[in-house]
Protein backbone atom coordinates (compact mmCIF):
# COMPACT_ATOMS: atom_id res chain seq x y z
CA UNK A 11 0.00 0.00 0.00
CA UNK A 12 1.52 3.24 -1.14
CA UNK A 13 0.43 6.66 0.08
CA UNK A 14 2.19 9.04 -2.32
CA UNK A 15 5.88 8.65 -1.50
CA UNK A 16 5.26 6.51 1.58
CA UNK A 17 5.26 2.72 1.33
CA UNK A 18 3.03 1.88 4.30
CA UNK A 19 3.03 -1.86 3.51
CA UNK A 20 5.71 -3.43 1.35
CA UNK A 21 6.37 -7.12 0.65
CA UNK A 22 4.01 -8.24 3.40
CA UNK A 23 3.31 -11.92 2.72
CA UNK A 24 2.03 -14.39 5.29
CA UNK A 25 -0.76 -16.90 5.91
CA UNK A 26 -3.34 -17.37 8.62
CA UNK A 27 -4.76 -20.89 9.09
CA UNK A 28 -8.24 -21.80 10.33
CA UNK A 29 -8.56 -21.84 14.12
CA UNK A 30 -5.38 -19.90 14.77
CA UNK A 31 -4.82 -16.78 16.81
CA UNK A 32 -2.22 -14.74 14.95
CA UNK A 33 -0.83 -11.56 16.53
CA UNK A 34 0.36 -8.55 14.54
CA UNK A 35 2.85 -6.33 16.35
CA UNK A 36 5.18 -3.49 15.42
CA UNK A 37 6.11 0.01 16.55
CA UNK A 38 3.79 3.00 16.06
CA UNK A 39 3.42 3.79 12.37
CA UNK A 40 4.69 0.35 11.26
CA UNK A 41 1.67 -0.09 8.98
CA UNK A 42 -0.49 -2.44 11.05
CA UNK A 43 -3.79 -0.58 10.69
CA UNK A 44 -3.05 0.01 7.02
CA UNK A 45 -2.67 -3.76 6.56
CA UNK A 46 -6.03 -4.30 8.29
CA UNK A 47 -7.60 -1.69 6.03
CA UNK A 48 -6.23 -3.46 2.94
CA UNK A 49 -7.46 -6.86 4.16
CA UNK A 50 -10.94 -5.67 5.15
CA UNK A 51 -11.60 -3.51 2.07
CA UNK A 52 -11.32 -0.05 3.64
CA UNK A 53 -8.31 0.60 1.43
CA UNK A 54 -7.68 -0.78 -2.03
CA UNK A 55 -4.06 -1.99 -2.01
CA UNK A 56 -1.92 -0.40 -4.72
CA UNK A 57 -0.34 -3.81 -5.40
CA UNK A 58 -0.59 -7.37 -4.16
CA UNK A 59 -3.36 -9.83 -3.42
CA UNK A 60 -5.53 -10.68 -0.45
CA UNK A 61 -6.87 -14.24 -0.51
CA UNK A 62 -9.60 -15.31 1.89
CA UNK A 63 -10.77 -18.94 2.01
CA UNK A 64 -8.92 -19.43 -1.25
CA UNK A 65 -10.68 -16.60 -3.08
CA UNK A 66 -9.28 -13.30 -4.23
CA UNK A 67 -10.97 -10.54 -2.23
CA UNK A 68 -8.57 -7.75 -3.19
CA UNK A 69 -10.45 -4.52 -3.81
CA UNK A 70 -13.86 -5.79 -2.71
CA UNK A 71 -15.96 -3.40 -0.62
CA UNK A 72 -15.99 -3.81 3.18
CA UNK A 73 -19.59 -5.08 3.19
CA UNK A 74 -18.79 -7.67 0.51
CA UNK A 75 -15.81 -8.91 2.53
CA UNK A 76 -17.93 -8.96 5.68
CA UNK A 77 -20.53 -11.12 3.92
CA UNK A 78 -17.78 -13.57 3.04
CA UNK A 79 -17.03 -13.99 6.73
CA UNK A 80 -14.30 -11.52 7.61
CA UNK A 81 -15.14 -8.93 10.28
CA UNK A 82 -13.05 -6.25 11.96
CA UNK A 83 -12.97 -3.86 14.88
CA UNK A 84 -11.55 -0.34 14.81
CA UNK A 85 -8.58 1.07 16.71
CA UNK A 86 -10.57 4.27 17.17
CA UNK A 87 -13.78 2.78 18.51
CA UNK A 88 -16.84 3.66 16.46
CA UNK A 89 -20.05 2.98 18.38
CA UNK A 90 -23.21 4.25 16.69
CA UNK A 91 -23.70 6.92 19.32
CA UNK A 92 -27.44 7.46 19.04
CA UNK A 93 -28.26 3.77 19.17
CA UNK A 94 -28.39 1.47 22.17
CA UNK A 95 -25.85 -1.29 22.70
CA UNK A 96 -28.48 -3.81 21.56
CA UNK A 97 -29.17 -1.83 18.37
CA UNK A 98 -25.43 -1.49 17.71
CA UNK A 99 -25.07 -5.28 17.82
CA UNK A 100 -28.14 -5.72 15.63
CA UNK A 101 -26.42 -3.63 12.96
CA UNK A 102 -24.05 -6.59 12.84
CA UNK A 103 -26.60 -9.38 13.11
CA UNK A 104 -28.74 -7.98 10.26
CA UNK A 105 -25.84 -9.06 8.02
CA UNK A 106 -27.09 -12.67 8.14
CA UNK A 107 -30.62 -12.27 9.55
CA UNK A 108 -32.86 -9.96 7.52
CA UNK A 109 -35.84 -10.63 9.82
CA UNK A 110 -35.79 -8.30 12.84
CA UNK A 111 -36.87 -11.05 15.22
CA UNK A 112 -33.98 -13.26 14.16
CA UNK A 113 -31.48 -10.40 14.20
CA UNK A 114 -32.68 -9.57 17.70
CA UNK A 115 -32.36 -13.16 18.92
CA UNK A 116 -28.81 -13.42 17.58
CA UNK A 117 -27.89 -10.08 19.17
CA UNK A 118 -29.20 -11.28 22.54
CA UNK A 119 -27.00 -14.36 22.27
CA UNK A 120 -23.95 -12.23 21.49
CA UNK A 121 -24.65 -9.67 24.22
CA UNK A 122 -24.72 -12.51 26.75
CA UNK A 123 -21.56 -14.10 25.36
CA UNK A 124 -19.63 -10.81 25.41
CA UNK A 125 -20.83 -9.67 28.84
CA UNK A 126 -22.73 -6.65 27.42
CA UNK A 127 -26.23 -7.91 28.25
CA UNK A 128 -26.65 -5.74 31.36
CA UNK A 129 -25.73 -2.67 29.29
CA UNK A 130 -27.99 -3.42 26.33
CA UNK A 131 -30.13 -0.29 26.85
CA UNK A 132 -27.21 2.15 27.22
CA UNK A 133 -26.59 4.52 24.34
CA UNK A 134 -23.40 4.14 22.31
CA UNK A 135 -22.41 7.67 23.34
CA UNK A 136 -22.55 6.78 27.06
CA UNK A 137 -20.07 3.92 27.06
CA UNK A 138 -16.71 3.83 28.82
CA UNK A 139 -13.60 2.86 26.81
CA UNK A 140 -13.63 -0.79 27.99
CA UNK A 141 -17.30 -1.09 27.03
CA UNK A 142 -16.69 0.59 23.69
CA UNK A 143 -13.92 -1.94 23.00
CA UNK A 144 -16.22 -4.79 23.98
CA UNK A 145 -19.03 -3.43 21.82
CA UNK A 146 -16.65 -3.32 18.83
CA UNK A 147 -16.06 -7.05 19.30
CA UNK A 148 -19.76 -7.78 19.88
CA UNK A 149 -20.87 -5.91 16.76
CA UNK A 150 -18.23 -7.60 14.61
CA UNK A 151 -19.16 -10.98 16.08
CA UNK A 152 -22.77 -10.22 15.15
CA UNK A 153 -21.86 -10.66 11.49
CA UNK A 154 -20.91 -14.30 12.30
CA UNK A 155 -17.38 -14.16 10.91
CA UNK A 156 -14.97 -17.01 10.25
CA UNK A 157 -12.06 -14.60 10.73
CA UNK A 158 -12.22 -11.75 13.23
CA UNK A 159 -9.53 -9.10 13.06
CA UNK A 160 -9.07 -6.86 16.10
CA UNK A 161 -7.20 -3.55 15.97
CA UNK A 162 -5.89 -2.86 19.48
CA UNK A 163 -8.94 -4.19 21.26
CA UNK A 164 -7.07 -4.04 24.58
CA UNK A 165 -5.41 -0.61 24.41
CA UNK A 166 -6.37 1.59 27.35
CA UNK A 167 -7.66 -1.30 29.47
CA UNK A 168 -6.48 -2.03 33.02
CA UNK A 169 -5.03 -5.48 33.90
CA UNK A 170 -8.40 -6.88 35.03
CA UNK A 171 -10.11 -5.67 31.86
CA UNK A 172 -7.27 -7.11 29.75
CA UNK A 173 -7.70 -10.44 31.50
CA UNK A 174 -11.43 -10.36 30.73
CA UNK A 175 -10.74 -9.45 27.09
CA UNK A 176 -8.32 -12.38 26.75
CA UNK A 177 -10.92 -14.74 28.20
CA UNK A 178 -13.46 -13.39 25.70
CA UNK A 179 -11.09 -14.02 22.78
CA UNK A 180 -10.53 -17.60 24.01
CA UNK A 181 -14.28 -18.18 24.38
CA UNK A 182 -14.92 -16.93 20.85
CA UNK A 183 -12.02 -18.97 19.45
CA UNK A 184 -13.50 -22.08 21.06
CA UNK A 185 -16.54 -21.54 18.83
CA UNK A 186 -14.30 -22.05 15.81
CA UNK A 187 -13.47 -18.45 14.96
CA UNK A 188 -9.99 -17.52 13.73
CA UNK A 189 -8.29 -14.35 15.02
CA UNK A 190 -5.82 -11.85 13.65
CA UNK A 191 -5.03 -9.36 16.41
CA UNK A 192 -3.05 -6.11 16.40
CA UNK A 193 -1.87 -5.60 19.94
CA UNK A 194 0.70 -3.49 21.72
CA UNK A 195 0.00 -5.11 25.08
CA UNK A 196 2.59 -7.91 24.91
CA UNK A 197 1.36 -9.59 28.10
CA UNK A 198 -2.01 -9.94 26.38
CA UNK A 199 -1.02 -11.21 22.94
CA UNK A 200 2.04 -13.38 23.65
CA UNK A 201 0.26 -16.00 25.84
CA UNK A 202 -2.69 -16.50 23.47
CA UNK A 203 -1.11 -16.22 20.01
CA UNK A 204 -0.13 -19.31 18.06
CA UNK A 205 2.06 -17.15 15.85
CA UNK A 206 3.18 -13.53 15.71
CA UNK A 207 3.77 -11.43 12.59
CA UNK A 208 5.98 -8.36 13.05
CA UNK A 209 5.90 -5.24 10.89
CA UNK A 210 8.46 -2.46 11.01
CA UNK A 211 8.42 0.56 8.71
CA UNK A 212 5.92 -1.22 6.45
CA UNK A 213 7.88 -4.45 6.05
CA UNK A 214 7.36 -7.87 7.52
CA UNK A 215 10.52 -8.41 9.57
CA UNK A 216 9.68 -11.58 11.48
CA UNK A 217 7.07 -14.32 11.77
CA UNK A 218 6.94 -17.21 14.20
CA UNK A 219 5.79 -18.54 17.56
CA UNK A 220 5.82 -15.99 20.43
CA UNK A 221 8.74 -17.76 22.15
CA UNK A 222 10.92 -17.13 19.07
CA UNK A 223 9.67 -13.61 18.41
CA UNK A 224 10.60 -12.32 21.87
CA UNK A 225 14.20 -13.45 21.28
CA UNK A 226 14.41 -12.23 17.67
CA UNK A 227 17.14 -9.59 17.31
CA UNK A 228 15.44 -7.70 14.48
CA UNK A 229 12.29 -7.44 16.54
CA UNK A 230 14.15 -6.22 19.62
CA UNK A 231 15.98 -3.68 17.47
CA UNK A 232 12.71 -2.49 15.91
CA UNK A 233 11.26 -1.78 19.33
CA UNK A 234 14.35 -0.56 21.13
CA UNK A 235 16.57 0.79 18.35
CA UNK A 236 17.94 4.29 18.36
CA UNK A 237 15.30 6.97 18.15
CA UNK A 238 12.50 4.49 18.81
CA UNK A 239 10.18 4.54 21.75
CA UNK A 240 7.78 1.99 23.14
CA UNK A 241 5.39 4.58 24.42
CA UNK A 242 1.74 3.99 23.66
CA UNK A 243 -0.66 6.62 22.62
CA UNK A 244 -4.33 6.12 23.37
CA UNK A 245 -6.46 6.59 20.27
CA UNK A 246 -9.69 5.50 21.78
CA UNK A 247 -11.24 8.61 23.23
Ligand SMILES: Nc1ncnc2c1ncn2[C@@H]1O[C@H](COP(=O)(O)OP(=O)(O)OP(=O)(O)O)[C@@H](O)[C@H]1O
Nearest residue numbers: 013016018036037038039040041042043044045085
Ligand atom coordinates in the same frame (compact mmCIF):
# COMPACT_ATOMS: atom_id res chain seq x y z
N1 LIG B 1 -4.81 7.29 4.62
C1 LIG B 1 -3.51 7.57 4.74
N2 LIG B 1 -2.91 8.50 3.96
C2 LIG B 1 -1.60 8.76 4.09
N3 LIG B 1 -0.77 8.15 4.97
C3 LIG B 1 -1.31 7.24 5.78
C4 LIG B 1 -2.70 6.90 5.72
N4 LIG B 1 -2.96 5.94 6.66
C5 LIG B 1 -1.79 5.70 7.26
N5 LIG B 1 -0.80 6.46 6.74
C6 LIG B 1 0.62 6.44 7.13
O1 LIG B 1 1.06 5.09 6.98
C7 LIG B 1 1.96 4.75 8.03
C8 LIG B 1 1.42 3.55 8.77
O2 LIG B 1 0.29 3.94 9.53
P1 LIG B 1 -0.61 2.89 10.32
O3 LIG B 1 -1.74 3.65 10.91
O4 LIG B 1 -0.94 1.75 9.43
O5 LIG B 1 0.40 2.40 11.47
P2 LIG B 1 0.14 1.49 12.74
O6 LIG B 1 1.17 0.42 12.71
O7 LIG B 1 -1.28 1.07 12.80
O8 LIG B 1 0.49 2.49 13.94
P3 LIG B 1 -0.11 2.61 15.44
O9 LIG B 1 0.59 1.57 16.26
O10 LIG B 1 0.28 3.99 15.87
O11 LIG B 1 -1.58 2.42 15.36
C9 LIG B 1 2.10 5.98 8.90
O12 LIG B 1 3.25 6.68 8.48
C10 LIG B 1 0.85 6.78 8.59
O13 LIG B 1 1.05 8.15 8.78
Ligand SMILES: [Mg+2]
Nearest residue numbers: 042043044085
Ligand atom coordinates in the same frame (compact mmCIF):
# COMPACT_ATOMS: atom_id res chain seq x y z
MG1 LIG C 1 -2.80 1.35 14.13
